[in-house]
Amino acid sequence: MAVIRVDIAQRPYEVRVGQGLLAEIGAECRGLLRKRAVPVITDTNVHAAWGDIVEASLRAHGHEVHWRILPAGEQTKSWDELAATVNWLLALEVERGDHILALGGGVIGDLTGFCAAVLKRGCKFIQVPTTLLAQVDSSVGGKTAINTPAGKNLVGAFHQPSLVLADLAALDTLPERERLAGYAEVVKYGLIDDADFFAWCEANGAAMLAGDGALREYAVAHSVAAKARIVAEDEFETTGKRALLNLGHTFGHALEAETGFSSDLLHGEGVALGMVLAARYSARLGHMSTASAERVARHIAEVGLRAEIAELGLTCDGAALVRHMLHDKKMDAGTLPFLLMQGIGKTYLDKQVDLSDVAPFLDSELARPIK
Ligand SMILES: NC(=O)c1ccc[n+]([C@@H]2O[C@H](COP(=O)([O-])OP(=O)(O)OC[C@H]3O[C@@H](n4cnc5c(N)ncnc54)[C@H](O)[C@@H]3O)[C@@H](O)[C@H]2O)c1
Numbered sequence: 001m002a003v004i005r006v007d008i009a010q011r012p013y014e015v016r017v018g019q020g021l022l023a024e025i026g027a028e029c030r031g032l033l034r035k036r037a038v039p040v041i042t043d044t045n046v047h048a049a050w051g052d053i054v055e056a057s058l059r060a061h062g063h064e065v066h067w068r069i070l071p072a073g074e075q076t077k078s079w080d081e082l083a084a085t086v087n088w089l090l091a092l093e094v095e096r097g098d099h100i101l102a103l104g105g106g107v108i109g110d111l112t113g114f115c116a117a118v119l120k121r122g123c124k125f126i127q128v129p130t131t132l133l134a135q136v137d138s139s140v141g142g143k144t145a146i147n148t149p150a151g152k153n154l155v156g157a158f159h160q161p162s163l164v165l166a167d168l169a170a171l172d173t174l175p176e177r178e179r180l181a182g183y184a185e186v187v188k189y190g191l192i193d194d195a196d197f198f199a200w201c202e203a204n205g206a207a208m209l210a211g212d213g214a215l216r217e218y219a220v221a222h223s224v225a226a227k228a229r230i231v232a233e234d235e236f237e238t239t240g241k242r243a244l245l246n247l248g249h250t251f252g253h254a255l256e257a258e259t260g261f262s263s264d265l266l267h268g269e270g271v272a273l274g275m276v277l278a279a280r281y282s283a284r285l286g287h288m289s290t291a292s293a294e295r296v297a298r299h300i301a302e303v304g305l306r307a308e309i310a311e312l313g314l315t316c317d318g319a320a321l322v323r324h325m326l327h328d329k330k331m332d333a334g335t336l337p338f339l340l341m342q343g344i345g346k347t348y349l350d351k352q353v354d355l356s357d358v359a360p361f362l363d364s365e366l367a368r369p370i371k
């Protein structure tokens, strides 16, 4: 098992990455669960695949489980589910010192974390991520949120978990499309500041996705360590350091909004496309070579992710995508700082981007022939 510490000032915590943690969840949570009854929030798919195993382990350690099983999918990160889930937790008389378990992907983690942040002005929670995306990214760092009709993650809070338990065995039941979507956030760490890791992804990404256990553990632990380092430096995204984790997200969130947060485009798929766009836009501005930008696109495509926005079949133009971007949380006094690249592993926050130049760039990408 790999153990990575997230060294934030107030309350450092561990991310444990290993095989079989779900079957041992009762033991892994020892000392944190104060009451016999434990609220576990999950979704229908995760409950079907892992509910019995989790419940058996918690029971073996003297706990009964109160399940809240939500619909699977992005639509669950909503005001309605937030309100209903908070009311459910209140009815269970959850106290500030109690832990809620978030068993699932980023949707369950983001929603549960936000419930924990607002319940009685903050109670505790444990992230038990079951998707690749949640293991390498969303379960770590304390960003919690719901979506609103105006856009992605627009209502939320920074609220750190007490513990993260990432069971690599959970990835065995994850559909291939979801594994691929999560892989986009793995590649992101290479592109941000670790060219060697990007090269590792090129060499090993396909085998890791196909199920090689040692490669999986390396990819997850390396990604978590990268995220933990950045979060420890800039927990609340105030210095610009944490914003690096948003590489590909300004484009990606706009594409998610344009596709109605539907299953037509998963978050990770949007990030993959967004990183290709960020690379190509960096090349267009002359900050990065076209060869390097196309190296990014090639790797995204060769693992099986879409690398061309033309593949989405959108009917909108670039200006419509830019309008979504105006809701980006990085907006500052009317300007939108952009994550751009000076090369692979050299991402930086550019405050000089002229949004009126982004729309025609996107128009040309929307019209780019699909190979
Ligand atoms: N808080 C953060 O820092 C952060 C970071 C990245 C992404 N996110 C958010 O995370 C969300 C995406 O998360 P996601 O990709 O995990 O999606 P998700 O939570 O929707 O899970 C993907 C799908 O896989 C199913 N599933 C999950 N685990 C499974 C398993 N082990 N076996 C079988 N099926 C399983 C789910 O039911 C769902 O259908 C987005 O809302 C995104 O905004 C947040």
Ligand SMILES: O=C(O)C(=O)C[C@@H](O)[C@H](O)[C@H](O)COP(=O)(O)O
Pocket (backbone or CB within 6 Å): 137, 141, 143, 152, 153, 185, 242, 243, 245, 246, 249, 329
């Ligand atoms: O942890 C972060 O910081 C991230 O930006 C990670 C992203 O992968 C994640 O999708 C995050 O939720 C996006 O943040 P947002 O602030 O743009 O909503």
Ligand SMILES: [Zn+2]
Pocket (backbone or CB within 6 Å): 137, 185, 249, 267, 271
């Ligand atoms: Zn993301």
